[in-house]
Amino acid sequence: MDFTELYDIYADTVYSYIRFRIKDKYLAEDIFQDTFLSVYQKATELKKVRSVKAWLLKIAHNKMVDRLRKNKDELLSDHPAGKETSCMHGQDQLIDGIFINELLNQLDETSREIIYGIYAEQLSCKDMAEILGLPEGTVKSRSYYARARLREWLKEAKDND
Amino acid sequence: MINDFKLELIDAYINKELNSKQKIAFYELLKTDSDFKMLFMQEFELHKQLKQLKTQIDDATKARVLQNIYRQNRSQAEVVNAVKNYFINWSLRMAVPSPILPYINNNILRRCLQ
Numbered sequence: 001m002d003f004t005e006l007y008d009i010y011a012d013t014v015y016s017y018i019r020f021r022i023k024d025k026y027l028a029e030d031i032f033q034d035t036f037l038s039v040y041q042k043a044t045e046l047k048k049v050r051s052v053k054a055w056l057l058k059i060a061h062n063k064m065v066d067r068l069r070k071n072k073d074e075l076l077s078d079h080p081a082g083k084e085t086s087c088m089h090g091q092d093q094l095i096d097g098i099f100i101n102e103l104l105n106q107l108d109e110t111s112r113e114i115i116y117g118i119y120a121e122q123l124s125c126k127d128m129a130e131i132l133g134l135p136e137g138t139v140k141s142r143s144y145y146a147r148a149r150l151r152e153w154l155k156e157a158k159d160n161d
Numbered sequence: 162m163i164n165d166f167k168l169e170l171i172d173a174y175i176n177k178e179l180n181s182k183q184k185i186a187f188y189e190l191l192k193t194d195s196d197f198k199m200l201f202m203q204e205f206e207l208h209k210q211l212k213q214l215k216t217q218i219d220d221a222t223k224a225r226v227l228q229n230i231y232r233q234n235r236s237q238a239e240v241v242n243a244v245k246n247y248f249i250n251w252s253l254r255m256a257v258p259s260p261i262l263p264y265i266n267n268n269i270l271r272r273c274l275q
Contacts, residue, residue, distance in 0.1 A: 015216065016214075019216045032218070033229055037233060040230055
């Protein structure tokens with residue numbers, strides 16, 4: 001797979017992952033570019049990686065952490081549900097998106113990122129452990145409790161309707 | 162208490178990672194285990210809602226970033242070559258009277274300089 005092909009396939013995945021955490025659109029684009037610049041320079045490593053998606057998101061994650069050290073305020077996005085070119089369409093989905101966003105904001109940052117990876121990107125706990133640089137057991141237990149809380153909140157919300 | 166196996170099975174089903182035999186076992190479990198069925202419905206809803214949080218990069222930004230990456234990654238050899246050519250052309254202009262300059266074979270001079 002050459003670089004352009006890789007970029008075409010994964011640009012949305014990487015951008016969406018960054019936007020999930022970064023509220024500033026321009027900073028997100030900057031980190032996005034930085035990420036793919038590193039990918040271009042590390043292209044030889046690609047043959048050795050187990051999961052291309054996890055490898056790309058790990059690079060993106062590290063770039064975000066670097067920026068976090070510089071300016072914490074720019075991170076921790078209230079996800080732009082329904083804004084930009086979100087995949088959501090229609091009023092009901094917008095309301096659902098805002099609702100789910102509120103639920104996510106009640107989780108800590110790492111759990112939120114794990115939840116995003118598992119649900120939105122269909123990644124495994126092993127992938128998320130690789131991306132976040134955490135032991136797989138830690139990711140598993142955090143995802144377990146975060147998912148349980150989400151289900152509980154979802155159930156409460158449905159009962160209240 | 163929900164075990165990891167059930168969650169992993171649901172994830173695998175939703176992510177379309179189960180083979181035919183595993184799917185049959187999955188449907189059987191749905192029929193016979195009401196807790197599993199409830200868990201599946203909740204997880205299905207969460208998968209559906211969280212997928213909607215994904216955003217897309219617009220085409221113009223995507224194209225611009227790609228161009229920037231290529232520009233920034235011009236190989237070092239290209240840069241060295243550009244500097245070398247600039248030096249050769251500058252030396253030629255300084256050493257040779259301008260009316261004769263077009264008749265000088267660039268390649269011969271380049272070899273001499275190298």
